[in-house]
Amino acid sequence: MHYFVPRALPAFFSRYLASAARFANTMESSAVQKFRPVVVSGPSGTGKSTLLKRLFAEYPDTFGFSVSHTTRAPRAGEENGREYNFTTKEAFLDLVAQNGFIEHAQFGGNHYGTSVAAIKTVAEKERICILDIEMEGVKQVKLRKDLNARFLFLAPPSLEELEKRLRGRNTETEDSLQKRLAQAKNELEYSKQPGAHDKIVVNDDLEKAYGELKEFIVDGGRFGAAQ
Numbered sequence: 001m002h003y004f005v006p007r008a009l010p011a012f013f014s015r016y017l018a019s020a021a022r023f024a025n026t027m028e029s030s031a032v033q034k035f036r037p038v039v040v041s042g043p044s045g046t047g048k049s050t051l052l053k054r055l056f057a058e059y060p061d062t063f064g065f066s067v068s069h070t071t072r073a074p075r076a077g078e079e080n081g082r083e084y085n086f087t088t089k090e091a092f093l094d095l096v097a098q099n100g101f102i103e104h105a106q107f108g109g110n111h112y113g114t115s116v117a118a119i120k121t122v123a124e125k126e127r128i129c130i131l132d133i134e135m136e137g138v139k140q141v142k143l144r145k146d147l148n149a150r151f152l153f154l155a156p157p158s159l160e161e162l163e164k165r166l167r168g169r170n171t172e173t174e175d176s177l178q179k180r181l182a183q184a185k186n187e188l189e190y191s192k193q194p195g196a197h198d199k200i201v202v203n204d205d206l207e208k209a210y211g212e213l214k215e216f217i218v219d220g221g222r223f224g225a226a227q
């Protein structure tokens with residue numbers, strides 16, 4: 001039996017689909033061209049939360065955080081898309097297979113992750129997405145050129161000073177403190193690799209560090225976007 005296969009039709013459709021995909025990508029990337037995500041990393045206890053809190057207070061309605069995915073059930077008062085993107089295990093693992101997560105992990109039998117789409121959503125809402133993540137996450141974001149992110153590393157003045165701050169914060173056990181200090185050495189090593197970060201700020205004097213962080217992130221109101 002012979003079927004009539006219109007040869008021109010698939011070619012037409014594939015051209016149509018390719019141009020639709022190009023259009024969607026352009027639309028998508030135009031948001032991150034203007035609202036470029038900023039990755040702020042640095043050893044635990046260097047002062048990321050302290051400095052970012054100040055930046056958010058000085059620039060209200062400018063920054064945003066991506067909404068994570070989770071397979072855990074919503075708690076009372078939690079709204080899908082606000083606290084988390086609540087999802088089934090199947091949908092979560094599908095997205096993992098599609099390389100849709102920057103980072104994901106499992107805690108207490110539930111999956112959690114930061115999706116590429118959630119980061120882009122912040123840019124589409126015309127806000128600068130701030131990602132406060134550790135080194136492995138930084139490496140993942142670097143692979144995703146489509147996110148157009150900028151990278152700032154906050155360094156402690158020394159490991160001795162970092163230990164003093166972590167002890168002073170009174171949030172760590174001796175064991176978790178030693179783990180954080182060991183991880184800090186890895187992060188500092190990585191930060192010395194050429195091209196690992198766009199900007200390194202040493203948080204010695206708080207005022208000076210804040211000024212440098214602000215200058216890099218705000219960038220005279222351009223937030224890193226090309227004019």
Ligand SMILES: Nc1ncnc2c1ncn2[C@@H]1O[C@H](COP(=O)(O)OP(=O)(O)OP(=O)(O)O)[C@@H](O)[C@H]1O
Nearest residue numbers: 043044045046047048049050165169203204205206
């Ligand atoms: N320049 C500074 N001089 C002295 N102390 C500082 C300075 N910056 C931050 N601190 C103090 O160091 C401690 C750690 O800061 P913070 O909690 O902001 O670190 P972090 O990088 O956000 O840590 P984590 O990644 O564990 O959340 C806090 O007690 C903070 O008040």
